[in-house]
Amino acid sequence: MATSSxxxxxxPQGQLESKWSKYRSSVPLVNPANKRNLEIxxxxxxxxxxxxxxxLAELGYKVKAFCFxxxxxxxxxxxxxxxxNAAKNYQNDGDSVxxxxxxxxxxxxxxxxxxxxxxxxxxxxxxxxxxxxxxVPFARExxxxxxxxxxxxxxxxxxxxxxxxxxxxxxxxxxxGLQRQVGMGTVKMYNRHEMLDVVNIDGKCRGIIARNLITxxxxxxxxxxxxxxxxxxxxxxxxxxxAMGSNVTAAWKAHKRGAFFGNPCFTQIHPTCIPVxxxxxxxxxxxxxxxRNDGRIWVPKKQNDNRPGNEIPENERxxxxxxxxxxxxxxxxxxxxxxxxxxxxxxGYGVGSSKLAVYLDFAAAVERYGRGEANKNNIHNASDxxxxxxxxxxxxxxxxxxxxxxxxxxGEDPYEVPMRIYPAVHYTMGGLWVDYNLMTTVPGLYSLGxxxxxxxxxxxxxASALMQGLADxxxxxxxxxxxxxxxxxxxxxxxxxxxxxxxxxxEVKERIDTLLRIQGKTSPELFHRRLGKIMWDKCGMARxxxxxxxxxxxxxxxxxxxxxxVKVMGTANYFNPELDKANRVADxxxxxxxxxxxxxxxxxxxxGHFREEYQTxxxxxxxxxxxxxxxxxxxxxxxxxxxxxxxxxxxxNIKIAQxxxx
Amino acid sequence: xxxxxxxxxxxxxxxxxxxxxxxxxxxxDHVSPDMSFLEMFDVLNExxxxxxxxxxxxxxxxREGICGMCSMYINGRPHGPLRGVxxxxxxxxxxxxxxxxxxxxxxxxxxxxxxxxxVDRDAFDRVxxxxxxxxxxxxxxxxxxxxxxxxxxxxDAFAAAACIGCGACVAACKNxxxxxxxxxxxSQLALLPQGQAERSIRAEKMVAQMxxxxxxxxxxxxxxxxxxxxxxxxxxIARMNREYIGAKFSSSAV
Numbered sequence: 001m002a003t004s005s006x007x008x009x010x011x012p013q014g015q016l017e018s019k020w021s022k023y024r025s026s027v028p029l030v031n032p033a034n035k036r037n038l039e040i041x042x043x044x045x046x047x048x049x050x051x052x053x054x055x056l057a058e059l060g061y062k063v064k065a066f067c068f069x070x071x072x073x074x075x076x077x078x079x080x081x082x083x084x085n086a087a088k089n090y091q092n093d094g095d096s097v098x099x100x101x102x103x104x105x106x107x108x109x110x111x112x113x114x115x116x117x118x119x120x121x122x123x124x125x126x127x128x129x130x131x132x133x134x135x136v137p138f139a140r141e142x143x144x145x146x147x148x149x150x151x152x153x154x155x156x157x158x159x160x161x162x163x164x165x166x167x168x169x170x171x172x173x174x175x176x177g178l179q180r181q182v183g184m185g186t187v188k189m190y191n192r193h194e195m196l197d198v199v200n201i202d203g204k205c206r207g208i209i210a211r212n213l214i215t216x217x218x219x220x221x222x223x224x225x226x227x228x229x230x231x232x233x234x235x236x237x238x239x240x241x242x243a244m245g246s247n248v249t250a251a252w253k254a255h256k257r258g259a260f261f262g263n264p265c266f267t268q269i270h271p272t273c274i275p276v277x278x279x280x281x282x283x284x285x286x287x288x289x290x291x292r293n294d295g296r297i298w299v300p301k302k303q304n305d306n307r308p309g310n311e312i313p314e315n316e317r318x319x320x321x322x323x324x325x326x327x328x329x330x331x332x333x334x335x336x337x338x339x340x341x342x343x344x345x346x347x348g349y350g351v352g353s354s355k356l357a358v359y360l361d362f363a364a365a366v367e368r369y370g371r372g373e374a375n376k377n378n379i380h381n382a383s384d385x386x387x388x389x390x391x392x393x394x395x396x397x398x399x400x401x402x403x404x405x406x407x408x409x410x411g412e413d414p415y416e417v418p419m420r421i422y423p424a425v426h427y428t429m430g431g432l433w434v435d436y437n438l439m440t441t442v443p444g445l446y447s448l449g450x451x452x453x454x455x456x457x458x459x460x461x462x463a464s465a466l467m468q469g470l471a472d473x474x475x476x477x478x479x480x481x482x483x484x485x486x487x488x489x490x491x492x493x494x495x496x497x498x499x500x501x502x503x504x505x506x507e508v509k510e511r512i513d514t515l516l517r518i519q520g521k522t523s524p525e526l527f528h529r530r531l532g533k534i535m536w537d538k539c540g541m542a543r544x545x546x547x548x549x550x551x552x553x554x555x556x557x558x559x560x561x562x563x564x565x566v567k568v569m570g571t572a573n574y575f576n577p578e579l580d581k582a583n584r585v586a587d588x589x590x591x592x593x594x595x596x597x598x599x600x601x602x603x604x605x606x607x608g609h610f611r612e613e614y615q616t617x618x619x620x621x622x623x624x625x626x627x628x629x630x631x632x633x634x635x636x637x638x639x640x641x642x643x644x645x646x647x648x649x650x651x652x653n654i655k656i657a658q659x660x661x662x
Numbered sequence: 663x664x665x666x667x668x669x670x671x672x673x674x675x676x677x678x679x680x681x682x683x684x685x686x687x688x689x690x691d692h693v694s695p696d697m698s699f700l701e702m703f704d705v706l707n708e709x710x711x712x713x714x715x716x717x718x719x720x721x722x723x724x725r726e727g728i729c730g731m732c733s734m735y736i737n738g739r740p741h742g743p744l745r746g747v748x749x750x751x752x753x754x755x756x757x758x759x760x761x762x763x764x765x766x767x768x769x770x771x772x773x774x775x776x777x778x779x780x781v782d783r784d785a786f787d788r789v790x791x792x793x794x795x796x797x798x799x800x801x802x803x804x805x806x807x808x809x810x811x812x813x814x815x816x817x818d819a820f821a822a823a824a825c826i827g828c829g830a831c832v833a834a835c836k837n838x839x840x841x842x843x844x845x846x847x848x849s850q851l852a853l854l855p856q857g858q859a860e861r862s863i864r865a866e867k868m869v870a871q872m873x874x875x876x877x878x879x880x881x882x883x884x885x886x887x888x889x890x891x892x893x894x895x896x897x898x899i900a901r902m903n904r905e906y907i908g909a910k911f912s913s914s915a916v
Contacts, residue, residue, distance in 0.1 A: 088807075167728075278696055578711075
């Protein structure tokens with residue numbers, strides 16, 4: 001297999017360990033006087049967008065930042081719970097840059113680029129330094145130093161955290177840096193704005209069309225570079241752990257303007273989420289992977305066992321992850337844990353009223369921590385009740401907010417009964433294809449964070465999304481963007497009077513008018529639900545060729561139905577969330593089709609992509625490295641028409657093996 | 663439909679900032695106790711669309727109690743009847759069949775209504791821009807473990823930093839004061855060694871901006887903390903007052 005001539009990943013030459021440092025020392029620079037004349041548009045203000053916008057402004061560029069929420073502080077990075085990885089080796093347990101690199105490549109089932117992942121591991125330590133300096137209150141030990149915990153797919157403790165609210169603390173850190181620049185006037189912030197198109201002039205990205213969601217006004221914004229930091233597209237499944245507003249629209253518009261879409265079918269189904277409780281459900285809530293540090297996952301050994309969890313005796317419980325994967329136990333990667341839960345439930349061992357759940361049990365941890373506290377306080381004859389009490393206090397300190405959330409949603413107290421959990425859509429490894437510079441196939445158009453495809457292969461390890469978002473924004477783009485902007489210093493201010501802007505704006509307006517004109521019978525919400533059901537049933541945790549072919553046809557029909565029967569209330573010249581939703585759902589429908597096409601093309605199983613036809617005898621994912629060791633980069637050619645370009649993945653530093661966590 | 667609760671809703675409708683608003687009455691049947699409050703509003707909106715009426719605009723995003731976007735004033739209390747719970751995490755099992763529920767937007771001069779239950783909270787962003795940060799450019803940092811921080815200080819800073827910026831404190835306060843919000847950020851950074859260099863100027867600037875935005879004064883009723891979905895402590899206000907007075911006594915920026 002050879003890489004398509006249309007794709008150049010621009011990976012620097014040289015040894016893996018020195019690629020990034022050499023690149024940084026030789027990348028073209030832009031002098032401070034010229035930076036002041038170069039405008040950069042940042043769309044999305046999560047970890048990647050906020051850190052990029054703040055850092056680029058600090059460097060002297062003129063930055064405009066956009067978010068659809070009422071404040072950049074709301075971006076969905078805020079909901080990340082468990083932590084952020086960094087190869088600091090503070091625990092002296094054998095961690096290193098190489099090990100983080102290796103774990104990430106292996107965790108991604110050998111479908112990520114070596115050079116990008118190694119760079120990510122290299123800058124991981126700087127992220128923690130930067131965040132601490134910005135006042136992020138990470139958890140600490142009594143000696144005053146930073147605390148760590150474990151996440152899936154690793155055997156070291158390299159995850160830094162702030163209770164179960166790490167994403168919140170990191171985002172608020174990045175946000176405060178961004179607001180500092182806003183106050184200084186170096187970043188102009190546009191809240192409640194949605195990007196509805198990118199504008200290319202002479203083959204380069206020169207700006208965006210955005211809609212002011214309060215007034216409905218369509219605006220043109222010019223820039224020398226545009227950064228899409230717009231997150232993932234898990235909401236294509238309707239039910240996911242994403243925020244209600246999370247959408248693919250910005251990335252999708254870029255795709256239709258020439259940016260290739262990488263590995264769209266690579267979706268992460270997170271093993272520990274609160275199960276669906278009924279038809280009314282609007283979203284799913286994650287229970288952090290960090291809980292698997294202390295929680296043990298089990299189902300009854302007997303099928304259809306209807307006894308309450310805490311009445312099932314120890315010897316009648318099947319701790320199936322510990323049984324199947326003794327080396328990693330409950331901390332296997334997410335794709336494996338999710339499939340194992342599905343396997344048990346499908347086989348009739350599920351619990352709860354829907355039987356689509358397994359237990360996540362903290363009883364053993366409560367006792368272990370309780371005894372630890374007793375020993376710490378030199379009490380050697382403590383009663384069981386006291387030990388339980390102290391143990392619960394420790395668990396509360398570590399995971400209190402998660403336990404509260406669980407109780408609020410389910411009405412059950414997880415300190416007393418085991419949690420019921422089930423896998424749910426959480427993250428998308430796929431995204432806009434980018435080269436080593438994080439530039440898409442459109443010059444001047446970049447993509448950072450979850451919105452790009454680059455670092456996690458076919459499965460992301462826990463606590464690596466925050467790492468990647470901040471790596472891209474704080475430490476990668478500030479260097480790599482110079483490579484492009486150094487040649488833009490003579491361009492001058494981008495005029496938004498150019499016919500490309502006029503045309504793009506007219507197209508955006510026309511689409512909005514069309515949506516309002518249809519006046520059919522079905523709300524955008526109902527179309528979204530229908531799409532979600534197709535995607536979950538046929539392109540979810542398990543896929544097969546037959547189902548995917550059906551899904552493609554069903555989605556095409558859904559798209560036709562949408563454009564003839566959608567009912568959008570209100571008008572376009574004031575605050576109208578229904579119109580925003582309709583716009584987003586229309587793009588999700590098109591994306592859904594591409595995801596199924598991609599899943600159908602990839603005749604192998606890898607990471608989160610599980611094709612039922614391709615599995616080992618033990619039910620593990622069976623890769624086909626000979627034929628599918630590539631990134632699929634899809635070029636949009638028109639309605640229902642894409643062309644596949646392949647980027648061959650070359651592993652020079654890692655020995656490819658069947659992934660084993662046994 | 664799956665539930666069996668029937669509710670009467672009185673919901674504030676207002677088409678924009680300038681327009682006069684008023685309550686509209688709605689009946690809703692088949693509400694399930696397992697629905698969240700916002701899912702109940704989803705059902706209401708689908709019903710309104712069916713009837714050819716415009717759905718109620720309300721702010722929401724993460725629906726897991728952390729983004730701070732949801733902001734309903736329910737039966738006279740921000741985020742409704744439960745302590746320490748945001749609107750999105752409030753479930754219908756906290757209400758009874760046959761209840762009448764009154765839903766309004768946050769009401770404060772500094773938070774103008776955009777539409778229905780949606781308000782403009784940009785004032786909070788501007789307060790943060792005035793000083794709610796550590797001025798450290800990317801790339802300047804020393805090793806994260808070079809400076810030990812006592813666990814207690816780190817824990818207290820975290821407790822203050824847990825503020826989600828929803829504005830319930832302002833909505834709860836009869837003076838529409840933003841002291842709890844502002845004090846949470848001032849406290850977080852005052853408790854950490856990283857915040858020391860700008861400690862005084864931060865307190866001065868943030869308080870000045872808070873006043874400029876039109877938030878009211880604090881009269882220590884404590885409603886803010888009682889209604890805060892993250893239970894941010896009143897101690898932060900006491901600390902902010904100390905920080906502010908200390909800063910003013912030694913200010914070079916008089």
